[in-house]
Amino acid sequence: MVSAPGRPGRPVAAASGRQVKLGAYVTFQGGTWQVAAVAGASVTLVDEDGQTASVLSSFLFADPAFTVVGSPSAGVRQWGLLESVPARQREQALAWQRHIREIETGLPDGPGSTGVPRPEYDPQRTSMAEREQTKADELTRLGWPRVSRATVRRMRARYHDQGLWGLIPRRKPSSATGQADERVVAAVLEALRRQRGRSKGTLKGLRELAGQILADTHGPGTVALPPPSTFNRLARALADPLEHPGRPARTATAPVRPFTPTVALRPGELVQIDTTRLDVMAISEDGRAVRPELTIALEIATRSVVAAVLREEGTKAVDAALLLAEMAVPHPARPGWPDHLRMAHAAVPYDRLLALDARLEQAAARPVVVPETIVIDRGRVFVSTAFLAACETLGVSVQPAPPRSPAAKGAVERTFGSINTLFAQHVAGYTGPHILARGEAVQDEARFTVAQLQELLDEWITACWQHRPHDGLRHPLLPKKALAPNEMWGALLGACGYVPWPLTGTDYLELLPVRFHPVTGRGIRINHRTYDHTLLNEHRGRPSPAGAGGKWEVHLNPHDVRQIYIRLPDGHLHEIPWIHRDHIHAPMSETTWRHIRTALGRRTDREKHEAALAEAADQVLRRARPTTAAQPAPPKTTPGTHTAKAAPQAAGDQPAMSRYEAEAEDSLDALEARAQAEARDDVGADEPGTHPLPGSGALTLYDADQEAELW
Template identity: 60%
Template sequence: MSAARWRPVISVGCHVVFEGRAWQVVALRDAVVSLVDEHGTAAAVLVSHLCEAEGFQVAGSRPVADVPQWGLFEGVPERQRERALAWQRHIKEVETGLPVGAGGEPRPQYHPERTTMAEREQAKADELTALGWPGVSRSTVTRMRSHYRRQGLWGLVDHRTTRSASRTGRADERVVVAIMEALRRQRGRSKGTVRGLRHLTGQILEETHGTGEVKLPPESTFHRLVRALADPQELPGRPARTATNPARPYRPTSVLRPGEQVMLDTTRLDIMAVFDHGITGRPELTIALDVATRSILAAVLRPAGTKSVDAALLLAEMATPHPMRPTWPQALELSRAAVPYERLLSLDERLQGAAARPVIVPETVVVDRGKVFVSEGFLAACETLGVSVQPAPPRQPAAKGPVERTFGSINTMFCQYVAGYTGSNPTRRGRDVEAEACWTLPQLQDLLDEWITAGWQSRPHTGLRHPMMAAAALSPNEMWGALVAACGYLPIPLTGTDYLNLLPTVWKAVTERGIRVDHRTYDHHILNPYRGHPSPAGGKQGKWEVHHNPHDLRQVWIRLPDGNLTEIPWIHRDHTSSPFNDHIWQYLKTQVHRRPDHQAYEADLHRALDDLLHRARTGTGTPAEQARTTRHLPTQATPPTAPAAAPRGTRRPEAPARAPEPATAPLPPGVPPRSNGDRTAGTGTGTSGPDQHGLGAGTQQGWGESLDDFDDDYDPDEDDRDGGPSAAAAGFALYDARKEAEQW
């Protein structure tokens, strides 16, 4: 009997099981089977549907042998494989009369037409016994034939040799349970050593079974048990896991539209920059990367400590065209890029004179679980703009692979060409990197924006391909032009009020003294009709909606019943020459003794703030104090170069003696060199943050706010001799009356 005779065959007159009932096949016409059940009910069914139906079976048919599992069979010891192949030859001879691959006439004792199956099985048992096979009887041959029909060649293997060995061997089960409990207790905690885990296991055994009842195995055996029982991620020496369940496999999302998925992330830039008051440090870079086009939609530099307001304003910057700088070449205009410019301009007039960078309103932003991107302020800003937030899965670095790779490209293609480059790690850092730092934060922002436009957006990316030109790599601008032509473009113009709405919100009462926020009082006569009255907004216990800028606490904005946000100044704002942030304010609260009188305590804080800013500005403060005044400050716009007819009384900031001439610093690829005059004119154009978008004129600092800023003998031609833009980073020197009198 061959294997083909075992296969079920549908023929007229046979019985089948279909939909839980017994049917008889009465006719076969092409691909249609006519069925009749025992009650005379007729049905016509397609053959393909009948054979694929659940529970279908031909009555009286034998099960079909599975496909040989050659992968498992290759893992069997060689001796057992040879024995299984020998059994296969003998079984074939019993069933068909001829061994596998043999021809000719069957041997008399195995001839199918002259002997019965029982006789052939007994003959094979006698033959194998004579050959020296131990323990082979007729029942053994019958059992092996049954295994072969069900499992094929795999059924002839002695499965005693395929059993997997126990991970713990002959170890005491009580010790195994104690080790697993110790691993469970250590999960998610800081990792120690195996010796510490062994000590914890001993404590668990004593707590469970009593002192001395169960002995710990030797150290080598304990190490083997830990390696066998512990998850590879939980072994001592590996990073601590933060969850008890293993992470699910990551599957990248297919992105087909601009803005369908935008990734946000923050990192330290590998460049030493000159902060305010001459302090140097590495700024933080926050970027927004469109996954579909690999375009850097926005990039913002901060001295340190990026806040939720920075991430919120980053969303608004994506939807706003980037203006051309006066010093940029015309080749960087959007009209020169490979995009449907005329069509886009007819839809959005803001693109007139814009830089060659995409304007994309994100649909979904992918963020990590940092406090900046999961804060209430950022989530509220996303809700205002209609943007959904998708947190990246934990412990899945590949979930934000495009933006992480972009940071690496910025490091190799931009940072290493800028003066003050620190290297990607301490082993690559120069001896005196701080002395090389010459770019202020606004200047560095301007350089970065120009490099993104000239060096990144026009550079072919190997991951960007067009379906009609699969062999050619496209640049981010070319990919945006191709996708926007297919998906469309919807502009969302933002006003100054929209930017104010993106600032963090607190709910405060309007009292007789004004608005109290963290021991600061904000007051204005416009609040007179609302003092002591509840807010018309429900659900906040009568408190009013107040927006504040964490980088400049000198004013807040309150939403009045007319629906508009109105600026309310701090009562000491006229006596504070420079902006201050929440970090400085919290530091002052730890230095000033708190009084029961709120007004006296606030006055003490103001005096301490004014003294701290004065010491930091004049260079008499400690390095720690100067660093505190530098952190979180809004990016300043340096004053423009004064023309030849500049009015008398304007005093420029003095450049630090150690800062080298910025013109000698190497420029990144794609950024054209500038003359001294062009560089000075462009220093203030890279400003980003609330001040750039109209969040209050009071946030511009360090120019025209003090009598010390005036100099009757200011000469605009000294700009080229004194170092140009680096002078704006040094702060203001202490006013010297004698020196001023000598000049007069």
């Protein structure tokens, strides 16, 4: 064997402290050699072909490629790192060293020490496996945690590989993503990139987006998402803390009031109604980016959203009144919806219900309830004369909530939060729950009009909310299973039954706000609009036999001002069209009309001015709703009607309204501010003799009789 000079019998040590024995194989100058002999400081090597070479031991060890086959590479142990280890861990490492030496040599202090080995650790009497098992049992009796023979064998290997430093207990360093699938990591990074600069949503919404990316990239079901807790840790590790800050801390805490759950035992027994701003920017009728108001009716017994209405500039009394009709009649399934969103596929006794109400054949899978009691806050809309009168007409009891007590309507308040997290954060133009989570240019992200957003919301309620298990819905026979709103409605139908509530077109007209106006020789004049029809010929200039002050009772829908409805002496409401209704090919709200009237101003006589307003209104509505679909056919002209041909909207053509906008460009902002102030002052839309509150939106009544047939 290779011996150290001057000390026969001691093997020569390599740079790593390992001993190179005679017959060992070493790597030298790119080849593998076997140590054959040593003559002083020279080492004789033999390669695989039998060729020999004699080199100095110092030259052999200095070769950069020198290694001993089967032994770790040379290197000085990092003894200085032991000073950075806590004292308790150093003591534990030294204790392991004594135990390992006793296993291998029989003596705790290793070879060369004095003493007699204990019988159970005598190498001459026991095998290595027996000594390892004996040491594991001994350490377990001493109170060492989780020590087995495999643990002893692993610690021996670490000691031979790294020395005393290998016995220091430490965690294995890992990357931020751990053992996560690289495809999942890439999907999370892509989801975070798409959210960069936009309003921040929840981790659940980010997980759904990552799942969509995985399905689009690798195919549906190819790569499974990790559990929510694992995904949340992965997302926090990959997200930039500067771009995804946490929620702001609360600066003030309100005292917690006693919580009493609201209980309802049958559908329609208790319905909560409230209004809030949706966390989504939408496109208004005049092309502006606005945050629409959402009004919902939540049925407490089934936690079903039985009615939901989006409005552009604020909910009016007519919207709250129409909620009553919307929750009491079947919701029609929209064209293009899949079949599983129809009532026939819901978890209800459909055949029995269809025998009671034939309208359910084309209905969506949403509950139909007749409200008994409605809980409202003290908002101006819900305490208005129109809403209270509608409730009284339909036999609905109204229960105002106590002042400054949001817990009195806790269910509907919590539902608003669920809609924002489950629906709104996935919609373009999401504003986030607070200012710190808001994107940089939310207004520029708005892609949907209020009407399109209403369609999306209706489909989401039918497809998601009504089929999503709710923790507050428990059946007495299945107390551990959370039921979906549709499932709870089906369960309660067996106990309470179903009573259809038919509504006709006249019922819808009666729910509209009431005004009183005289019938003049030119017809009925409302806000610079003239309504006229041959039905008014025998009543022109005459007082109403039943109206206040001799004026006639008029019903007006503020979301579609193209026609009004007047009550004639026969007791029925009759439709009176606007004289320029043929120019407007889409529903026009009172807010749009005020905006156009303020921007243009009167520059000609009354008839020409009204015709110019009608043309401008048509152009605004066309620009506000860009579409690639075919334009509607021009209306047919009949004798006695006023018609005008609209200019084509070709590329480069200037719309008729543009020249007026150019003249009023300097003062348009001031005029719009004044118009908005006027709109806020008109608060008595439903009071007799007052102007209605202007509103906007796209969920309108085109024709009352046709609407009743659709329902």
